[in-house]
Amino acid sequence: MTKALILGGTGWLSSRIARRLLDEGAAVTCLARGTRPVPPGATLVVGDRTGADPYAALDGEWDLVVDVSTSALQVARAVDELGDRAARWTFVSSVSVYADDETVGADESAPRHPSSRAEDADYGAQKAAAEDAVAALGDRALIVRPGLIxxxxxxxxxxxxxxxxxxxxxxxxxxxxxxxxxxxxIVDVDDLAAYVASSRAVDAVNAVGDxxxxxxxxxxxxxxxxxxxxxxxxxxxxxxxxxxxxxxxxxxxxxxxxxxxxxFMTRRNERFLATGGALSxxxxxxxxxxxxxxxxxxxxxxxxxxxxxxxxxxxxxxxxxxxxxx
Ligand SMILES: NC(=O)c1ccc[n+]([C@@H]2O[C@H](COP(=O)([O-])OP(=O)(O)OC[C@H]3O[C@@H](n4cnc5c(N)ncnc54)[C@H](OP(=O)(O)O)[C@@H]3O)[C@@H](O)[C@H]2O)c1
Structure with missing residues (x-):
């Protein structure tokens, strides 16, 4: 049975990823502060990623870890503390990492904003820094960049x-x-959740529709x-x-x-489609x-x-x- 850990798992997108994995028969653990319920069938492990030892209560290893955080520090710390225990690690980033919003039809190789782990850095800069931390896991890492969900x-x-x-x-x-x-x-939240739950792609992928x-x-x-x-x-x-x-x-x-x-709304989606992404x-x-x-x-x-x-x-x-x- 696939074992999945979702860092999050109770938010709008991440709870759908959790549900999708459960539907596929996975055992799903969600690490969150517990302000919202986990989907039925998932296990909540309470931890605050801004706290002293947020991952202390997590046991074992996982076939897949999914992170949706917008904090570069949280993402980097999770990779440091849990990276050795994950066969695959998927990070939900954003097309907001791209520095150039004018060029039409750019693909995943387009330049990104300078990355920053500063807690007050812009969303795109923190997502870029978080991507860098996850990319250090090499061919275990998938970076998904959704457009408007x-x-x-x-x-x-x-x-x-x-x-x-x-x-x-x-x-x-x-x-x-x-x-x-x-x-x-746009990208439909259910199409995105299905892709994050099941894709075996590596590297960065724009998750966008046509x-x-x-x-x-x-x-x-x-x-x-x-x-x-x-x-x-x-x-x-x-x-x-x-x-x-x-x-x-x-x-x-x-x-x-x-x-x-x-x-901004013309990103290429060939990699998404070629690596199992489906569009409703x-x-x-x-x-x-x-x-x-x-x-x-x-x-x-x-x-x-x-x-x-x-x-x-x-x-x-x-x-x-x-x-x-x-
Ligand atoms: N909306 C869009 O159009 C769009 C576009 C591109 C990318 N994205 C990306 O899509 C993702 C959205 O995911 P989502 O909808 O699941 O987000 P969300 O609703 O903000 O949920 C965040 C999750 O993380 C947990 N969390 C937050 N702070 C925490 C902390 N300090 N310690 C432990 N857990 C914490 C939350 O649970 P607790 O609160 O209980 O801790 C929740 O499970 C984000 O990565 C966003 O950047 C969105």
């Missing part, structure tokens, strides 16, 4: 914003950011949400002048990026996200997007005629 229960509320916005609008128009030349690229025009991605979500109205497209300058943010956070339009970030059809992913948004509530307070009232105020000020996305 989407799916049921997404705590970031980003991709789901569009499902909620189209679902709540019905026949009315939806406000969209500038679309010309913009792309979108890059498609942003207008096409929004049209897929719109279709899944049953929206029958049009859209109204606002310009970059108009939105920024009204304090609408790019990408994430409150009062934002998720998936919208600054015009010069032409490469986008309309199936969108349907799952719409269903989840309807259950969670399209008017709930969100971590990302516009509230219904904010969007209505912006649409009233923008005026103009609605049009189709394509």
């Amino acid at each position: 989407v799916g049921k229960g997404d705590p970031s509320d980003r991709f789901g914003y569009w499902a909620a916005a189209f679902a709540r609008a019905g026949e009315r128009p939806v406000l969209v950011p500038p679309l010309a030349g913009r792309t979108a690229q 890059s498609i025009p942003l207008a096409d991605m929004l049209e897929i979500v719109r279709g899944a949400a049953g929206h029958t109205g049009g859209v109204r497209e606002a310009s970059e300058e108009w939105l920024r002048a009204r304090s609408v943010e790019y990408w994430m956070g409150v009062r934002s339009l998720p998936l919208w990026l600054p015009a010069d970030m032409t490469g 059809p986008l309309d199936a992913t969108a349907a799952r996200v719409v269903a989840d948004e309807l259950v969670r509530g399209v008017d709930r307070p969100r971590r990302a997007g516009l509230s219904r009232a904010e969007e209505a105020d912006l649409l009233a000020e923008l005026g103009g005629r609605s049009r189709s996305l394509r």
Whole structure:
């Protein structure tokens, strides 16, 4: 029986990785502080990775260790203290390690941000340093770099914003950011969990879907949400002048990026596909996200997007005629 240790295992992605491994018949141990439950069938070992001896209660060796930490120090320490006991070690990094967000179609060899283990270093710098620590394990190491992860229960509320916005609008128009030349690229959380649980790849792999025009991605979500109205497209300058943010956070339009970030949503995924990565059809992913948004509530307070009232105020000020996305 495969023995797996997940450093984490109770978060959004890592609990799905744990469940996937359990479904495949593995014995799964999750090391976490215990603020959330482990999936049924997994064993929780309580440890605080910022504490004195977090791994003291862990016994034995593992066929696979998975780490999802965003702290370079935590990742490096885990490799130091547990690396000798793992046949394979998979680290969930991010496409945010890449320094160049302009070049279109870059692969895993693209330059990364300078790495830093400093606790106050940027996310990309810490992920790069964490990758370096894991890469020291040589051909036992797999570094998975996801792009925007989407799916049921997404705590970031980003991709789901569009499902909620189209679902709540019905026949009315939806406000969209500038679309010309913009792309979108996502990975379904379940596809990612399946890959992390089962891939035998080594080295670094971008875990991303195909890059498609942003207008096409929004049209897929719109279709899944049953929206029958049009859209109204606002310009970059108009939105920024009204304090609408790019990408994430409150009062934002998720998936919208600054015009010069032409490469961010165009990463190559050939290695992912060649090493066992599977991609759900986008309309199936969108349907799952719409269903989840309807259950969670399209008017709930969100971590990302516009509230219904904010969007209505912006649409009233923008005026103009609605049009189709394509
Ligand atoms: N969302 C995206 O679009 C996106 C894109 C690219 C990459 N990623 C990466 O995807 C991963 C997300 O994983 P996730 O959803 O499972 O993260 P998460 O929800 O933040 O969960 C973190 C896990 O680590 C545990 N943990 C946190 N602090 C700990 C500590 N001090 N000691 C021991 N355990 C600790 C948590 O449990 P306790 O709190 O109980 O300790 C939990 O099990 C991250 O690596 C992120 O960088 C995300």
